[in-house]
Amino acid sequence: MSDGSGRIVVQNLSKNFGQVAAVQNLSFQVEPGSVTGFLGPNGSGKTTTLRMLLGLVTPTAGHATINGQPFNRLGNPGRIVGGVLEAQGFHPGRTARDHLRVYGAAMGVPDQRADEVLNLVGLAAAGNRAAGGFSLGMKQRLALATALLGDPQVLVLDEPANGLDPEGIAWLRTFLRAFAQSGRTVLISSHLLAEVEQTIDQVVIISRGQTMYYGMLDDLRKAQKSRVIVQPADPQKLAVALQEAKITEVAPTPDGKLAVVGATVQQIGDIAAQAGVALYGVQEERADLEQMFFALTSGQYSAPGQVAHGQLPPIPPGYQQPGPPQGYQQAPPQGYQQQPQQGYQTPPGGWQQAPQGTPPQGYQQPQYQQQPPQGYAPPAQTPPGGWQQQPQQVQPPQPPQPPQDWGQPPSGPQPVQAPVAPPPPPPSDKNPDSGGPDGGNN
Numbered sequence: 087m088s089d090g091s092g093r094i095v096v097q098n099l100s101k102n103f104g105q106v107a108a109v110q111n112l113s114f115q116v117e118p119g120s121v122t123g124f125l126g127p128n129g130s131g132k133t134t135t136l137r138m139l140l141g142l143v144t145p146t147a148g149h150a151t152i153n154g155q156p157f158n159r160l161g162n163p164g165r166i167v168g169g170v171l172e173a174q175g176f177h178p179g180r181t182a183r184d185h186l187r188v189y190g191a192a193m194g195v196p197d198q199r200a201d202e203v204l205n206l207v208g209l210a211a212a213g214n215r216a217a218g219g220f221s222l223g224m225k226q227r228l229a230l231a232t233a234l235l236g237d238p239q240v241l242v243l244d245e246p247a248n249g250l251d252p253e254g255i256a257w258l259r260t261f262l263r264a265f266a267q268s269g270r271t272v273l274i275s276s277h278l279l280a281e282v283e284q285t286i287d288q289v290v291i292i293s294r295g296q297t298m299y300y301g302m303l304d305d306l307r308k309a310q311k312s313r314v315i316v317q318p319a320d321p322q323k324l325a326v327a328l329q330e331a332k333i334t335e336v337a338p339t340p341d342g343k344l345a346v347v348g349a350t351v352q353q354i355g356d357i358a359a360q361a362g363v364a365l366y367g368v369q370e371e372r373a374d375l376e377q378m379f380f381a382l383t384s385g386q387y388s389a390p391g392q393v394a395h396g397q398l399p400p401i402p403p404g405y406q407q408p409g410p411p412q413g414y415q416q417a418p419p420q421g422y423q424q425q426p427q428q429g430y431q432t433p434p435g436g437w438q439q440a441p442q443g444t445p446p447q448g449y450q451q452p453q454y455q456q457q458p459p460q461g462y463a464p465p466a467q468t469p470p471g472g473w474q475q476q477p478q479q480v481q482p483p484q485p486p487q488p489p490q491d492w493g494q495p496p497s498g499p500q501p502v503q504a505p506v507a508p509p510p511p512p513p514s515d516k517n518p519d520s521g522g523p524d525g526g527n528n
């Protein structure tokens with residue numbers, strides 16, 4: 087029996103495709119009134135999880151429920167869940183309006199609902215155009231319109247921002263925030279944190295099918311740390327002086343500077359002065375959220391597998407406390423090798439190692455840049471990789487930036503009149519040519 091809560095529960099969910107463990111023991115919950123981002127690199131298991139949630143793939147173990155029920159036991163799923171797994175499967179010669187009417191009829195909603203949802207997604211002017219001529223962004227909107235036909239309580243969207251231009255992303259953010267503010271539930275996946283950062287409240291980050299972080303985005307923000315890059319006249323002497331002052335997280339940078347964690351600019355300046363070491367430059371750098379994401383998903387770590395809600399992620403590389411956390415493998419990074427200077431002995435314990443390996447495809451390897459990336463215009467959205475330069479002064483962590491559009495009155499989908507009869511096909515399974523939603527792999 088559906089509990090009507092609008093809650094999504096994923097419990098110890100696993101899926102193997104032969105030898106491929108696509109999803110491993112995944113657990114999280116999405117509450118109504120919130121937007122949860124389901125994030126992970128390509129191939130990390132996002133789509134497989136969403137497919138299990140939408141009843142398109144049979145789990146190997148565990149379960150996923152909406153309103154306390156597996157998808158296939160929801161009485162009229164199209165009225166409860168709107169799902170978009172890919173913006174494909176539209177009949178190319180059919181107009182957007184006709185496409186919606188066909189799906190609406192299967193769901194038992196009146197024809198006029200097609201125009202309502204076209205308006206909701208900003209496609210009113212394109213209702214008479216054939217979907218085959220739509221851009222990717224327009225197809226995303228049409229797919230969303232299809233999911234909204236049944237005026238659902240829950241939205242599950244796989245990479246909804248894919249193909250949208252910046253204006254489209256801003257629009258989607260406003261729409262999803264308003265949808266959630268009207269008391270409904272939103273779960274969206276993405277492989278780009280920056281793309282959804284301003285939209286989501288809660289985040290589930292997965293890598294290789296396993297949970298790396300599950301909790302509020304604000305808590306992840308608070309976990310950001312800063313480090314200070316110092317350019318001393320004598321790096322070795324300063325490193326020793328810092329060690330003696332119990333500041334042990336000190337690492338040489340490839341260009342002969344020192345990266346210091348756990349000390350303020352002032353503390354370092356004082357220690358340098360006492361040690362008689364001249365400083366030619368001091369800059370504070372703050373790890374941005376995207377970099378936390380890289381650190382969590384780069385695959386260099388053995389994954390923790392089960393992470394309780396609110397559990398903070400491991401400290402990103404470069405910010406490790408002395409000694410690697412249990413279960414973690416540290417190795418010298420690519421592009422950031424430990425390079426003791428000539429005649430410059432590495433002090434024992436406290437030399438931190440930075441990230442290893444190549445980032446997942448599509449990602450920029452975070453660099454320990456001394457200069458902000460070219461063209462970087464802070465601060466509305468921090469670009470991937472890179473560190474925010476904060477010369478000389480230690481800045482407190484930046485408060486989360488509310489999206490510009492927050493606070494707008496909810497403008498969610500309008501109620502559908504005359505709920506009707508036969509259980510419609512899942513809206514996500516829109517491709518009549520797919521030969522079955524699971525592609526024979528469930």
Ligand SMILES: Nc1ncnc2c1ncn2[C@@H]1O[C@H](COP(=O)(O)OP(=O)(O)OP(=O)(O)O)[C@@H](O)[C@H]1O
Pocket residue numbers: 103106107108126127128129130131132133134135277524525527
């Ligand atoms: N039907 C299938 N048969 C075999 N392997 C599959 C199948 N579906 C997914 N996989 C594998 O499961 C893993 C997770 O894939 P999935 O599509 O869920 O990842 P994803 O995070 O959604 O990736 P992307 O961001 O690229 O869409 C991958 O290794 C993928 O190759």
